[in-house]
Amino acid sequence: MTVFTEKQANAVRLTALSREALAAGLTTGLTLADARARLPGLVAIERDHTAEARLLARAVEACRAYSPVVAPAPSDGIVLDIAGCTHAYGSEDGLVADLARRLRRQGLTLRLGLGDTPEAARARARFGAGPEADLLALPVEALEASPEITLALRRAGLKRIMDLACRPRRMLAARFGDLALRLGRLLGEEDRRITPERLIDPVFGLRRFAEPIGRVEDGLACLADLLAEAGATLLERHEGGRRFVARFFRSDGAVPGLVVETGRPVRDPGIVMRLFRERLEALADPIDPGFGFDCIRLDVPVTEPLAPAQDGLGGEDRAAAPLAELVDRLVARLGADRIARVAPLDSHIPECAVAIVPAATEPHWPAPFPDDPPLRPLRLLDPPQPIEVTYGLPEGPPRRFVWQRRAHEVARWEGPERIAAEWWRRRIGAETWLRRDADDHPLPLPLCASGRTRDYYRVEDKAGHRFWLFRHGLAGGETEMPAWYVHGLFA
Structure with missing residues (x-):
């Protein structure tokens, strides 16, 4: 034992x-x-409480095939709201029997209870002799009050729920605090709604089977039908999905799943189905049907507004669609963290004006310039590299510079383009917030936090190479001797 x-x-x-x-x-x-x-x-x-929590989470996931409102009752209970969920099983008893079979296949020992309130169902499961046990015959421990209150009730001769039900509630509340509230909830006089662990997704579909299906392709065919139903629902709501989650409930209780995300809202079942197939083919551990799937669920947890498109209009959107579909397919196959894109930030400092974000996201950050900005190189050096420059004092253009021990004679130049420092960041302590690795940076502070003005020049040497240089600081005002850096290379 x-x-x-x-x-x-x-x-x-x-x-x-x-x-x-x-x-x-x-x-x-x-x-x-x-x-x-x-x-x-x-x-x-x-x-091992951690292992018990993982086991309870697996059981909660298996119960989602029976109701969208499922909540754990730690450390050993699960509560389901099955109102309106029994039509596929004929009755509550049919649903309970099917649920019991599923959880027993996971090796769990069950004690089931039914009730009009979560407290009544829990009391029947923990203290009753069956799902329909008489609540009045249960011991006072079914109220799950503190040990001190339970001991006081037994010493007073109040050993069963029926002994308390006939007592005035005001007297119980005055003597035992929230005991009257617990009694009312247990007897169904007050209903405390279940708070699900995960909120119900805005759009979802569920398909149950009388007999488990044993082929993944059959499951994908069912998933395509669910996507068509979800697409119709999204069309009615003028929305599109950004995240789609498919769960395959196996007969043995395991719940393998697939998740795909899109870079823009979509509701075309064909597009989403191709992403699911891409994701399925990219799995290192393919989905195993085992003894078969007896339920498939589709959730669309993230939706965004999507106005209906009219044929013959919106040519720009149709032109961008192939690129968006390609990005979505790459994300589905390689993973969301493998594909990235550049997004603009609200800053005029070159190295702070963009950010690398996952390609599937759609940030709503403003562009830094209302008009076309001056020509920028595609390749920026991070950090900018210090150079030795020959130029006319105090603010003349560069005539010759040495970078990486190689001299470059300037044949053509354009500028300067003056960029002031972000003084408002400096005032709130940006020197610390924006500080990089001091071992790798040639300056005691990063350039964008130093508070100095930059004069940028686009230059071309006699060999035809083009560079983006800048003078850091105004002579006589911000520094005695400005430093020069090469910040980027033009193709």
Whole structure:
């Protein structure tokens, strides 16, 4: 026989027991030493709450095939709202029987209860003799009040729920605090709604099968039907999906899933189905149907407004569609963190004007310039590289510069383009916020936090190479001797 132990009050005590241990007379709270004295062959295992939480999460996921409103009741319970969910099983008893079969295949021991409120169902499961046990006959422990209140009730001779139900509630509230509220919820006089662990997705579809299907292709065909239904719902709502989640509920309780994301809202079932197939082919561990799928669920947890398109108009959108579909296919095959794009930021400092973001996201950041900005190189050096420059004092253009021990004679130049520092960032302490690795940066502070003005020049040397240089600081005002840097290279 097996027991689970924890260290409590400087002693190792029993906290969970197998049926054989209970039948042998052991109880929770007993020290392990006393238990071994009674049963020398006892097998004791240290309790792992993390593993129990993972097991409970798996069971919660399996229960989503029966109701969209599922919530864990730690550490060993699950509550489902099955109102309106019994039509596929004929009755509540049919749903309960099917749920019991699914969870038992996962190796779980079940105690089921039904009730008009979560408290009533939980009390029948924990203290009753069956899903329809008489609530009035249950012990007062079914109220799950504190041990002190439960002990006081028993000492007063109030041992069952029926002993409390006939008492004035005002008296119980004055003597035992929230006991009257617990009693009302248990008897169905007040309903406390279930708060699901995950909110119901705006658009979802569910398909159950009388007999499990054993081929992944059949499951994908069903998924295509669900996508068509979801697309019709999204069209009615003038929305498109940005994230689609498919879950395949296996007969043994496992729930493999697929997730795809799109760079813009879509509701075309064909586009989303191609992404699901791409994702399925990219899995290192393919989905195994096992003994078959008895339920498939599609969720669209992220939606955005999408106005209906009219044929013959919106040519620009249609031109951008192939690129968006290509990005979505690459993300589905390689992963969202492998494909990125450049997004503009609201800053006129070149190295701070863009950010690398996942390609599937659609940021709503403003562009830094209302008009076309001056010509910028496609390749920026990070950090800018220091150079030695020959120029006319105090603010003349560069005539010759040395970079990486190689001299370049300037044949043509254009500029300067003056960029002031972001003084408002400096005032709030941007020197620390924007500081980079001091070992890799040639300056004590990054350039965008130094508070100095930059004069940028586009130059071309006699060999035809083009560079983007800048003078850092105004002579006489911000620094005695301005430094020069090469910030980018033109193709």
